[in-house]
Amino acid sequence: MQESQIAALIEPILSAHGLELDRLDVTPIGKRSVLRVTVDGDGPDGNGPLLDDIAQASSAISEALDVSPAVGKAPYTLEVSTRGVSKPLTEPKHFRRNAGRLVKLWLGDDQVTGRIRSVTDEAVTIEVDGAEREVPLAEIDKAVVQVEMNRSFEDEEEN
Incomplete structure (x- = not known):
């Protein structure tokens, strides 16, 4: 084959x-x-x-x-x-398709968990503790979706 x-x-x-x-x-x-x-x-x-x-x-x-x-x-x-949620997000389209979801990002020695709010070809904007943070995609070593078992209905309405 x-x-x-x-x-x-x-x-x-x-x-x-x-x-x-x-x-x-x-x-x-x-x-x-x-x-x-x-x-x-x-x-x-x-x-x-x-x-x-x-x-x-x-x-x-x-x-x-x-x-x-x-x-x-x-x-x-x-x-x-x-692809499933366990596969790392590696391209802008992967981040875009997961808008509204909680993700964990590895940025060198730092790890950040936040909700994807918007995506461009160069960066992802995530909400971390009520504040938005723009992260250049080139700085992300690894990104994975975090499975949320008890996400509230209000979270769904915001997206």
């Missing part, structure tokens, strides 16, 4: 469903291979793809792979999923 051929096959399908290919992994497991397709996208509200979009794209990808020489005759398992 050629990853480049598979990527070339599935990228137009994802695009037709309003999705982007974030990562493609082909892992041989015995006589089979596992094709892990990780997708991302804006979704209708700008906060990422919907489950229905992913399901429709997954079905279309499966059909295309079944008739494509890119996978050959080798048996495979297809897994299509989103």
Whole structure:
């Protein structure tokens, strides 16, 4: 199986469903291979793809792979999923799609936790203890979304 051929096959399908290919992994497991397709996208509200979009794209990808020489005759398992909250935010679009969410930023020896308020191609503005702070993306060593189990309804209305 050629990853480049598979990527070339599935990228137009994802695009037709309003999705982007974030990562493609082909892992041989015995006589089979596992094709892990990780997708991302804006979704209708700008906060990422919907489950229905992913399901429709997954079905279309499966059909295309079944008739494509890119996978050959080798048996495979297809897994299509989103980036999830555990993946680091690495591009402006990742920060934008998580606007309103709480994030932890590593800035050299410093760590800052705040809520994303706005994003440009060069910086993210986060709210930390009621004050806004603009952080240049180039200064961020690592950024991850913080899972909030007890976020209040008022927090949701602000976004």
